Amino acid sequence: MAKLDLSLPYITPKLPGIGGAIRARPELFNVVEVPAYEPLGYGDHIYVNITKSGRTTRDTQIDMASLLGLRREDVGHAGLKDRHAISTQTFSILMPTDDPKDVSDLLESSLGVKVNWAKRHPKKLRSGHLKGNTFSITVTDLTDAPKTALQRAKKIQKAVAKLGIPNYFGTQRIGKDGCNVLDGFDLITGRYRERNRWLRRFLVSSYLSHLCNRYLAGRVESSNFSRIIRGDLAKKHDTGGVFTVEDAAVEQPRFDAGEISFTAPIYGYKMREAKYEVKEMEDAVFANAEVTLEQFRRIGADGTRRLGRLLPDVSVAPHDEGITLSFTLPAGGYATVILREFMKNDEEPETEVDTPDEDEEQD
Structure with missing residues (x-):
């Protein structure tokens, strides 16, 4: 195979970036799933929406199944989330007869996650069953003074709003x-x-x-x-x-x-x-x-x-430790792709691998 070309041109190459680093602490990298649909309130699967940190989606899936005496495939999710973040996402659990509140209490006490809600639904939650994800990420260790970095970020923000x-x-x-x-x-x-x-x-x-x-x-x-x-x-x-x-x-x-x-x-x-x-x-x-x-x-x-x-609607705000970027991406979009346009240092993120995309084409 010929030598790989991994170069990815910026859309704003003439605008200097803010540099910096991400994931200094989990609380500086927040992601919340945007669901494709709401559970109906009945059915064999319990949908639990949880907030977690320090554990991958797969770790959580395996631990849930083990704790509840289920097979791993009985626990579904729409996409993988990073362990180096505070992430809010939904899992489905095949438990036709159990009380959702009892299951929620057990998950909170045994896995150290916060259960935001639990509702029933007829079908398993599968990969790709989400509209997207909302991110709030603070970039730390900026290359320049905060005021200069903020000005740079706002110039990139304006260009991205126009160009995508x-x-x-x-x-x-x-x-x-x-x-x-x-x-x-x-x-x-x-x-x-x-x-x-x-x-x-x-x-x-x-x-x-x-x-x-x-x-x-x-x-x-x-x-x-x-x-x-x-x-x-x-x-x-x-x-x-x-x-x-x-x-x-x-x-x-x-x-x-x-x-x-x-x-x-x-x-x-x-x-x-x-x-x-x-x-x-x-x-x-x-x-x-x-x-x-x-x-x-x-x-x-x-x-x-x-x-x-x-076409992300990126908001830019100063933070005590750097600059916070907030935006929502459709399913399959990468937050790191948005961040690299602002940072322009191509920092290699430490992150869990993600699942292959579901087909995106719709007629």
């Missing part, structure tokens, strides 16, 4: 120095075998995420990030519907207004392709990938589309 940010996959998916990408490539090309089904799926997804990043990077570098192009598969932000752009001049005002954005390819043998010039751009990335559609078919990589542009 490429929906790159973060280091959590790619791995330090691209280690997950390399393993994924070896899996796809048959150089490496992995028995663990979850890890196999994750590593393949990491390689596909890298290709998506290369497409987005090329779009930024060719000055095509801030415009819609004929042939784009565009996504409606309000409904999630995806359509082919036939007349870019007609759709550009909707793009500028934040109503639609282009989508990026998650390559696979069933992926819905763009057309015209955009297809050529996507094909050029794939041509350099040293993999084939037949290999994708053999490994089970179907392919999908991913929202290409994030």
